Amino acid sequence: MGFTVPLLARQRHPVAVFAVITVFSLAEAVSGLLTNAHFLAQLIMLYNLARFAPPVHLAVAVAITVPQTIVTIMTFAQDTQMSRIDSPLAVTIDLVLCILAIAGLGLAGRVARSYIIALEDQAARLQVERDQRARLAEATERARISREMHDILGHTLAVVVGLADGAAGLAETNPKKSGETLRIIADSGRGALADLRRLLTAIREEGRHEAPFHPQPGTGDLGALLERTRAAGPDARLETAGDLTGLPAGLQLAVYRIVQEALTNTLKHAASDTAVRVAVIAEQDAVHVTVEDTGPPALERARSSEGGGQGLLGMRERAALYQGTVTAGPNSAGGWSVRAVLHSTPPVKAGLDAHQA
Template identity: 45%
Template sequence: MRSEFRTTEAGSTMGPVTEQRPAEPLTEHVHRLTRRLRAFDRRHPLLWDAHFTGFWVLAALVDYYGGGWRTTAHDLDVPGGLLLALSLGFSVPLLGRRSHPRAVLLVMAPVAFVNAWSGAALQASLLQLVVLYHVALRLPLRTLWWAAPLLTAPVVVSAVRYGEGTWHQQVGSHLTSILVAALIGVTVRTRRSYTDALEDRARRLEIERDQQVLLAAAAERARIAREMHDIIGHNLSVITGLADGGRYAAAKSPQRAAQALDAIGTTSRQALSELRRLLDVLREEEKEEAALTPQPGLTDLDRLLAGVRDAGLPVRTTVHGRPALPPGRQLTVYRVVQEALTNTLKHAGPGATSEIDLSYGEGGAVTVTITDTGPGWPAPDSSDGRGLPGMRERTALYGGTLEAGPRPHPERGWRVCLHLPEEAPQ
């Protein structure tokens, strides 16, 4: 319930206006109560069975001691001890109706035959229908093929022995009761199976959703780690080369040392800018703004190569064809070239040179070959383990191939070859 004050146009304040929440429908209360009862039954099944059985035992005893059985009996001279035994024989076995319905039905069968033969015709015999309901609910349906005749036989015995009324009244009505009890059991069983199937499906969908979330998180972590490696690893390698060169030049050529320091500052600011852009993607509130920041492409290769050259690695570039690649493929080419040059800076040693050959084909196809003249990179196991796997992951996104390894003897150095095929037609 929520109260608020309304103000008229003249400015006077009216009394509180109460907003009533819509009342829950009656079915919601019924469902809530049913769920609570089922939960209690699952926690205390024996207690529930004892209360249920005790109620019907009491009802059977009231029928016996109150003389209500005389209104339906065929023979009023049935001994009292037999009537008491029959009343208890129909009601007490109900305690096991859910755990052992078949056994309870078989226990009640001789009691039902004695009840029919003696002419007592106790109404407690109808409790067999409760057991039949649990047979249809819990046991294989083929059990009904012998359970139904077992319940019908005593009625036939009573009709033949006493012959009161017509067969339609005695046997027909009893068969109808058996059919209704069996159908109710089958209906409830079908409904429970359907509900269980829905709950199982919901549970599996929830597990699958959680797994998808974990996979997406793992993929995002791998993507971020790859970007961090490409950004920080390359720029730090360039900065290291510039710092080494500046240290050697400081004693002989202070002007060259100052140029190296300027280049270090430029590279550091560029790395910091790219790192901030990457971190902005991780912030929910800045996701839209971060999405507008362009990723590196082919137009940024010149700046990349200039930084590498400033770090002391001579690079020669050869281009065949006209570049016409979508942004995703441009980023892949850029990152592969960046990683290959970074590894050359880290492992090729002084005096190494590098050569890049780019060949653009039709439909977004491109082949990039990066070679250097160093002694060769170390085995992948001796590196940080992210460079080559990152390049292969980017290549696999577009169905391409990546080859990386030492150049064939007698040539020295390392060779990286990237090939992206034509884009598949949409």
């Protein structure tokens, strides 16, 4: 009982149980008894010390158990008839080797257990990181979709409002021109709906094949963009330099959206004599975008109050994808200027590049 009952707590209290087993072993030896339970209990406790106790406790236990075993065997070999123990030296060596082997086996189990715990911790961390990346990807995708819809709807509605105002004024004086303006409004609306359908189709798995994909707008579509702006009232002209068609598709889309948003802002505040100049210059490692209009200056304060709006924020986010910057403010002509610089090779092609149709 003295050797078996304490073993029930060997994992929770290995040091205390080893001390109890050692005391019972010494008591057994003093009483003149020598049983297999004595050595078996000590071997079990050495294994558990190696598995669950600090290594220094195992070293102390081995330092106690080995001399105790040697003294016990040699004492019994001298005090009893030799027939009870055959070759006491060989038995002693075997027991010492067994003690060391058990201690080594326990250490191996300890290392394996630590490795398994480390793997479990790593798996848990990877799960958390995967969930965080998934949430981040979802937030990024939502922001991208919101930005795209803002650009599409904002510009189209600004054009439609400008054209509708013009058509209302021409309805009686020039019905033919009014009809042409209404057709431009319809074309603009259909174009916006097509853009929205393409965007929503791209993010709906169940509708992946319901509509054909078309290329996202790029620098080659700037002319058509300015045509719609001119149709809405302002005199718009485009100046380009460098190889714009050779730019990456994602960079072309960023340039297009920045110009589109700047023109949308112009249309919101345009007067009858407003003129706007768009300049896009492609250099070896950067693209410079400038959108300048002529006013009217009475709206400078109103525009300044909108400087922190979603439009400017969206332009800056697009420029940031290409290590670029966007600045906006009043110009010398009494109007508003938007200037952007985008670098040709972004550090991480994410967001827009990953969603090219």
